[in-house]
Amino acid sequence: xxxxxxxxxxxxxxxxxxxxxxxxxxxxxxxxxxxxxxxxxxxxxxxxxxxxxxxxxxxxxxxxxxxxxxxxxxxxxxxxxxxxxxxxxxxxxxxxxxxxxxxxxxxxxxxxxxxxxxxxxxx
Numbered sequence: 493x494x495x496x497x498x499x500x501x502x503x504x505x506x507x508x509x510x511x512x513x514x515x516x517x518x519x520x521x522x523x524x525x526x527x528x529x530x531x532x533x534x535x536x537x538x539x540x541x542x543x544x545x546x547x548x549x550x551x552x553x554x555x556x557x558x559x560x561x562x563x564x565x566x567x568x569x570x571x572x573x574x575x576x577x578x579x580x581x582x583x584x585x586x587x588x589x590x591x592x593x594x595x596x597x598x599x600x601x602x603x604x605x606x607x608x609x610x611x612x613x614x615x
Contacts, residue, residue, distance in 0.1 A: 494521045494590045494604045501586060501609030509576045512609055514588030516569040521545075525591045526564060526571040527602055530584035530611075539597040540586070541573060546594045553597075578613045585610050 500512040514526060527542035541552045541562040550562050561574045571588060586609050589602035596602075 494518055494524060496521075496588050496590060496604055496606035498586065498588050498606040498609040501611045503612045503614065504578055506579055506613055506615050508578050508613075509574070510578060510611065512573040512575070512586055512588075512611070514571045514573075514606060516590070519569045521569060521571075521590050522566050523592070524604075525594055525596070526562075527589050527591060527597070527599075528562065528571075528573050528586060529589060529599060529602075530582075530586045531608075532581070532584040535584075537587070537599055539599070542591075542595065542597065543571060544594045549595065551595065551597065575611075578611075580613045580615045583611060583613045 495517040497515050525544045528540040531537045543562045543564050559576045564571045588606045590604040591602045593601045
């Protein structure tokens with residue numbers, strides 16, 4: 493079973509860029525698709541992006557297409573989420589999670605979750 497740890501969050505200015513990282517401390521996620529979700533203050537958890545384990549296919553929520561880029565490095569057991577042109581509405585806790593489904597945006601299909609990393613975007 494994977495053990496996911498996120499990093500890279502912080503307080504940034506609107507327009508800045510940021511890269512979030514998700515590391516599997518147990519080195520077991522090569523057969524898992526990795527998704528990123530976020531929860532803004534007072535809102536429900538929402539899908540952001542995923543990268544599949546089988547073909548490395550990538551998917552994005554409409555609200556982040558063109559600004560977010562997900563990538564994975566199986567050699568280092570790491571998935572990155574690069575964010576360009578940050579907006580105040582990107583302020584949230586960002587979570588990575590692992591799923592045995594090759595492609596799913598449903599949070600219920602993700603079995604292992606990290607502790608989250610906070611991103612705050614000031615205008």
